[in-house]
Amino acid sequence: MIMRTILIVDDEPRIRLVVRGALHEDDTRILEAATGHDAITRAQAERPDLVILDLGLPDMTGLAVCERLRDTTGAPILVLSARHSEDEKALLLDHGADDYVTKPFSTVELQARVRALLRRASGLVAPDGDARIVADELEIDLTSHAVSIGGSRVHLTPIEWQLLRTLATNAGRTLTHRQLFAAAWPGRTYGDAQHYLRVHMTHLRRKIEREPARPRHVVTELGVGYRFVP
Amino acid sequence: MTARQTVSTIRRRVASSPPLLVWLLVLAAAVAILLPFRGLLEESHVALLLLLVTLGGSAAAGRTVGWSLAVMSFLALNWFFLPPFHTFVVADPLDWLVLVVFLITSAVAAQLLYVAQEEARVARARAAEVDRLRIVGAEALNAGRAEDALATVARVIREVARADRCDVLPSAARTPPAGSGSAGTALDDGTEPDDELARWVVESGNAAMERSGGFVHLTAARPAQSDLESLASGDVLALLLPLSVRERVVGVLRLRASEGLRLDAERWRFVDALSYYAALGVERVRLVAAEEHAEALRETDRLKDALLASVSHDLRTPLTTIKARAHELRVHGDERAEVIEQEADRLNRFVANLLDLSRLNARVLPVTLELNAVDELVELVVQRVEGALSGRPLLVRLAPDGELLFGRFDLAHSVRIVVNLVENSHKYSPPTTPIEIAAGRTAEGVVVEVADRGTGLDEDEVERVFEPFYRGPGAPQREGTGLGLSIAKRLAEAQGGALRYAPRPGGGSVFALTLPAVPSSGAMPSF
Numbered sequence: 035m036i037m038r039t040i041l042i043v044d045d046e047p048r049i050r051l052v053v054r055g056a057l058h059e060d061d062t063r064i065l066e067a068a069t070g071h072d073a074i075t076r077a078q079a080e081r082p083d084l085v086i087l088d089l090g091l092p093d094m095t096g097l098a099v100c101e102r103l104r105d106t107t108g109a110p111i112l113v114l115s116a117r118h119s120e121d122e123k124a125l126l127l128d129h130g131a132d133d134y135v136t137k138p139f140s141t142v143e144l145q146a147r148v149r150a151l152l153r154r155a156s157g158l159v160a161p162d163g164d165a166r167i168v169a170d171e172l173e174i175d176l177t178s179h180a181v182s183i184g185g186s187r188v189h190l191t192p193i194e195w196q197l198l199r200t201l202a203t204n205a206g207r208t209l210t211h212r213q214l215f216a217a218a219w220p221g222r223t224y225g226d227a228q229h230y231l232r233v234h235m236t237h238l239r240r241k242i243e244r245e246p247a248r249p250r251h252v253v254t255e256l257g258v259g260y261r262f263v264p
Numbered sequence: 265m266t267a268r269q270t271v272s273t274i275r276r277r278v279a280s281s282p283p284l285l286v287w288l289l290v291l292a293a294a295v296a297i298l299l300p301f302r303g304l305l306e307e308s309h310v311a312l313l314l315l316l317v318t319l320g321g322s323a324a325a326g327r328t329v330g331w332s333l334a335v336m337s338f339l340a341l342n343w344f345f346l347p348p349f350h351t352f353v354v355a356d357p358l359d360w361l362v363l364v365v366f367l368i369t370s371a372v373a374a375q376l377l378y379v380a381q382e383e384a385r386v387a388r389a390r391a392a393e394v395d396r397l398r399i400v401g402a403e404a405l406n407a408g409r410a411e412d413a414l415a416t417v418a419r420v421i422r423e424v425a426r427a428d429r430c431d432v433l434p435s436a437a438r439t440p441p442a443g444s445g446s447a448g449t450a451l452d453d454g455t456e457p458d459d460e461l462a463r464w465v466v467e468s469g470n471a472a473m474e475r476s477g478g479f480v481h482l483t484a485a486r487p488a489q490s491d492l493e494s495l496a497s498g499d500v501l502a503l504l505l506p507l508s509v510r511e512r513v514v515g516v517l518r519l520r521a522s523e524g525l526r527l528d529a530e531r532w533r534f535v536d537a538l539s540y541y542a543a544l545g546v547e548r549v550r551l552v553a554a555e556e557h558a559e560a561l562r563e564t565d566r567l568k569d570a571l572l573a574s575v576s577h578d579l580r581t582p583l584t585t586i587k588a589r590a591h592e593l594r595v596h597g598d599e600r601a602e603v604i605e606q607e608a609d610r611l612n613r614f615v616a617n618l619l620d621l622s623r624l625n626a627r628v629l630p631v632t633l634e635l636n637a638v639d640e641l642v643e644l645v646v647q648r649v650e651g652a653l654s655g656r657p658l659l660v661r662l663a664p665d666g667e668l669l670f671g672r673f674d675l676a677h678s679v680r681i682v683v684n685l686v687e688n689s690h691k692y693s694p695p696t697t698p699i700e701i702a703a704g705r706t707a708e709g710v711v712v713e714v715a716d717r718g719t720g721l722d723e724d725e726v727e728r729v730f731e732p733f734y735r736g737p738g739a740p741q742r743e744g745t746g747l748g749l750s751i752a753k754r755l756a757e758a759q760g761g762a763l764r765y766a767p768r769p770g771g772g773s774v775f776a777l778t779l780p781a782v783p784s785s786g787a788m789p790s791f
């Protein structure tokens with residue numbers, strides 16, 4: 035059995051307890067840190083497989099902790115955020131964090147996010163090179179750039195294709211507006227490009243979703259970006 | 265008595281006697297000196313010397329003395345120096361010419377001198393007035409406190425008008441609330457704030473006067489010509505003028521003199537000009553007080569907001585713990601724990617609502633207006649409400665003809681508004697009937713409507729439904745805070761949109777959120 039190590043960074047002991055309770059498994063070793071400095075030290079020493087990072091630590095900003103962690107470990111970072119720190123959430127995702135849950139979160143949601151991050155980190159999800167991605171009736175052929183819904187071909191513009199490809203190859207993970215923009219318009223300055231991104235995403239989802247108000251494949255994460263549901 | 269004392273006594277007497285008498289003596293002296301030599305002198309020489317005396321009198325003592333001297337010189341010239349002497353008979357017709365020319369010349373000269381002197385006097389008075397206004401202006405502007413400036417203006421007006429008292433009464437409606445300053449402070453030795461006449465002046469915007477016989481209500485903001493005459497004559501005991509700034513009456517200027525006001529045209533003009541300073545002074549006091557009041561309110565709001573932010577942050581951690589523990593209990597088979605989870609969520613929403621309401625009130629709620637797709641708005645609403653509807657049908661229609669709708673709005677705020685509308689519909693309509701969300705476009709912008717088949721609102725409710733803490737009569741006791749719709753409406757307006765209610769044809773309610781639209785062409789990327 036492979037042991038997995040998860041580092042929980044939160045200054046609130048009760049939250050650490052709750053997270054520990056939710057993630058407790060026989061094959062999981064759980065470490066705790068109460069400050070940003072402590073977190074960085076432990077991450078260097080223990081090489082965790084996943085870091086759960088609360089925003090609003092007493093000694094460092096979330097962004098600073100995130101960047102320092104990225105320097106020392108390749109482990110995915112899951113951010114715990116409060117409702118009123120949406121901008122900070124997106125900022126962290128742009129600077130190395132992998133996903134987030136908003137407080138108060140449900141245990142089920144936390145477990146699902148952790149599982150998805152660990153699975154992706156261990157390489158169980160199809161990497162970029164895989165030729166086909168299939169999600170229900172949606173089929174994406176990465177080699178021929180062909181997209182079809184229930185067997186019938188869908189015509190995408192080059193930008194729509196880039197967006198869908200980027201999302202689908204990062205299935206389950208929330209991509210920020212900035213990350214998607216960089217993928218679809220390489221070399222361009224971001225600026226207020228969220229607007230363009232929204233327009234193209236709307237067109238894309240009208241083409242690939244049977245019911246755009248209840249999207250099955252590409253869902254919006256308010257204030258952050260979009261996520262492909264495998 | 266020495267000679268010097270005698271001279272100085274004479275000088276004093278001369279100085280104190282009427283100027284006409286003095287100048288007649290001078291004329292008599294001149295005549296007396298010339299008389300012995302009248303055989304040697306031509307009448308024109310005499311006339312010139314007498315003219316000199318006349319001009320001297322005019323210059324020193326004014327027009328009346330000048331003209332009197334002219335006439336007296338004319339008579340003296342005729343009597344003493346034109347043959348036949350000691351009669352007013354003139355033998356030589358040419359002498360008549362001398363006499364007439366002499367009279368005209370001296371009269372005209374006296375008049376010209378008078379005019380010149382009068383102009384100089386008026387100019388000096390003007391200069392003094394301007395100087396005084398300059399000083400009032402400077403003092404009023406330099407006074408540290410607005411009240412001091414106003415007191416300075418009142419003092420100057422009192423001095424200029426030679427009144428016993430000058431009060432500047434700020435109008436009650438303009439007086440800031442008590443405790444936020446002392447703008448209502450009476451000036452000089454106090455005022456009666458309930459002065460009936462002053463109130464009338466504020467209300468009517470017209471001036472008023474008080475005579476010994478009673479009050480006189482005037483028909484304009486400033487006294488008419490006929491009233492000015494009585495102001496100058498001294499039978500007006502008090503004058504009340506409305507003080508206006510940008511056509512609003514901000515107060516009353518009241519001048520009082522127990523002996524009667526004596527405002528001649530010039531003084532009146534000056535008082536009138538100064539009254540504008542008084543009006544500006546009152547306005548300044550009001551603005552300073554209003555600013556202090558607003559600053560105090562802002563400070564209170566900041567404190568309230570900081571408190572709420574801190575409370576809501578502090579509540580979130582225990583809520584997370586409670587929710588997680590309740591979830592564990594439910595997973596282990598305790599159905600009662602579900603209620604704990606739901607209540608934790610509700611408490612969380614309540615805290616968030618309170619925080620937002622306080623931010624809306626303090627106008628510090630950040631609003632990010634940017635291009636957004638209505639598709640995304642509706643999607644996020646469905647994401648959030650579908651779970652809570654427990655299987656109840658939610659019909660969604662994006663746009664009538666597949667059109668893509670874009671608007672300029674704050675996505676997060678708009679999602680909250682529509683989520684709130686759907687939750688309300690869920691609460692107030694029969695659980696088997698569907699709730700409908702429909703997006704569309706009107707001339708005003710893009711619209712998202714939430715419609716249900718509930719009982720709708722009666723007329724009284726339509727008025728009150730958007731008020732904070734209003735809860736519908738059918739509201740389940742344990743749910744809701746009564747804040748949702750009031751926040752929703754304020755959030756809509758903060759984005760330049762609107763939230764409206766309309767009865768639904770066939771029964772039920774339609775709440776419509778209108779947001780500023782962006783034309784599809786404007787929404788298309790340029791690259």
